[in-house]
Amino acid sequence: MNPLSVLVPLLKLYYCGIRVLIYQMFHRSFTLPVLQKQNGRVGIVTGGTRGMGYETAKHLARLGMHVFIAGNEKEEGLAAARTIQEECREGKAEFLFLDLTSLNSVRKFVETFKGRGLPLHLLVNNAGTMLIPEMQTEDGFEAHFSLNYLGHFLLTNLLLDLLKRSGSPGCSSRIVNMSSATHYAGVIHMKDLNRRQSYSSHGAYAQSKLALVLFTYYLQEQMTAQGFPVMVNAVDPGMVDTALYNNLWSLAQALKKPFAKTLFRTPTEGASIIMYAATASEMEGVGGCYLYNGEKRQSAQDSYDSELQAELWKMSCQLAGL
Numbered sequence: 115m116n117p118l119s120v121l122v123p124l125l126k127l128y129y130c131g132i133r134v135l136i137y138q139m140f141h142r143s144f145t146l147p148v149l150q151k152q153n154g155r156v157g158i159v160t161g162g163t164r165g166m167g168y169e170t171a172k173h174l175a176r177l178g179m180h181v182f183i184a185g186n187e188k189e190e191g192l193a194a195a196r197t198i199q200e201e202c203r204e205g206k207a208e209f210l211f212l213d214l215t216s217l218n219s220v221r222k223f224v225e226t227f228k229g230r231g232l233p234l235h236l237l238v239n240n241a242g243t244m245l246i247p248e249m250q251t252e253d254g255f256e257a258h259f260s261l262n263y264l265g266h267f268l269l270t271n272l273l274l275d276l277l278k279r280s281g282s283p284g285c286s287s288r289i290v291n292m293s294s295a296t297h298y299a300g301v302i303h304m305k306d307l308n309r310r311q312s313y314s315s316h317g318a319y320a321q322s323k324l325a326l327v328l329f330t331y332y333l334q335e336q337m338t339a340q341g342f343p344v345m346v347n348a349v350d351p352g353m354v355d356t357a358l359y360n361n362l363w364s365l366a367q368a369l370k371k372p373f374a375k376t377l378f379r380t381p382t383e384g385a386s387i388i389m390y391a392a393t394a395s396e397m398e399g400v401g402g403c404y405l406y407n408g409e410k411r412q413s414a415q416d417s418y419d420s421e422l423q424a425e426l427w428k429m430s431c432q433l434a435g436l
């Protein structure tokens with residue numbers, strides 16, 4: 115293996131991280147506007163068992179939404195739903211099993227959810243993992259690609275009919291895709307999406323987060339062209355102190371600790387960008403954006419490449435069996 119294929123993505127990723135930390139050193143987390151009540155609305159938050167997903171699910175339930183926490187950790191998920199339910203009397207929280215690394219599990223989840231006969235107004239594609247060693251999912255995909263991107267791609271597509279039906283002009287359904295500043299370091303290896311030729315966990319994570327931005331823009335374009343009231347946005351929460359960093363190398367873990375206390379955002383602060391895209395009235399009718407700290411930002415140059423968007427979409431349909 116060429117050592118540069120490991121070193122270059124690693125340096126690019128850390129460069130992105132340092133830039134975010136410098137930004138966070140001088141800018142406070144943005145303040146959410148007053149959010150409208152969500153009574154009567156139904157949402158799904160993937161990875162809502164802990165971290166930013168949990169904070170999002172809690173806030174949504176506090177606003178009156180019926181929230182489904184979708185995750186692969188049953189105990190944690192049931193406990194999260196119980197706690198939210200006890201704290202937020204106005205809304206409702208339930209746990210539904212979903213393992214995003216399994217296309218079969220995604221299909222089963224959608225079947226179970228649709229079996230409930232509920233509408234769906236919000237889908238937050240939040241679950242994710244970072245910097246795990248090379249491993250293949252049961253479907254034979256690289257794990258970052260599968261969990262962070264392809265599982266969410268399939269989930270969204272299978273729920274799209276419901277999202278289209280549940281939205282209306284002036285009251286759109288919303289999809290929020292959790293990206294990251296690391297997408298700026300991402301490269302889509304169209305001929306080697308599973309990174310078999312030269313695996314780098316840093317490169318694989320960055321690729322998955324760039325793929326989510328390409329997916330966001332392409333899907334919004336389709337929804338707009340077909341006249342469906344569905345708004346799709348990608349969000350970037352900054353650097354947030356969560357369990358996501360548990361897979362960092364031990365040296366990086368040790369270096370991270372003092373910074374995490376002072377410079378990282380809290381999970382609640384990180385979740386506020388999801389809440390903004392998911393519920394703010396300012397975001398009604400607004401889609402196809404990359405949002406950071408409460409503002410629309412330019413995403414990576416490659417993410418605006420419409421040919422790349424279309425190619426990735428086509429390939430993802432094939433891989434997900436759509």
Ligand SMILES: NC(=O)c1ccc[n+]([C@@H]2O[C@H](COP(=O)([O-])OP(=O)(O)OC[C@H]3O[C@@H](n4cnc5c(N)ncnc54)[C@H](O)[C@@H]3O)[C@@H](O)[C@H]2O)c1
Pocket residue numbers: 160161162163164165166167184185186187212213214215240241242243244261262292293294295350351352353354355356357358
């Ligand atoms: N923490 C940060 O600094 C940061 C920065 C940018 C983007 N993000 C993104 O934010 C999202 C949430 O991460 P977090 O920081 O709250 O970390 P976290 O580890 O606290 O949360 C990750 C969630 O994903 C779930 N998950 C993991 N594997 C799953 C699977 N196979 N199927 C279903 N769910 C699964 C976990 O159970 C957990 O609920 C991720 O997509 C992450 O990439 C985080």
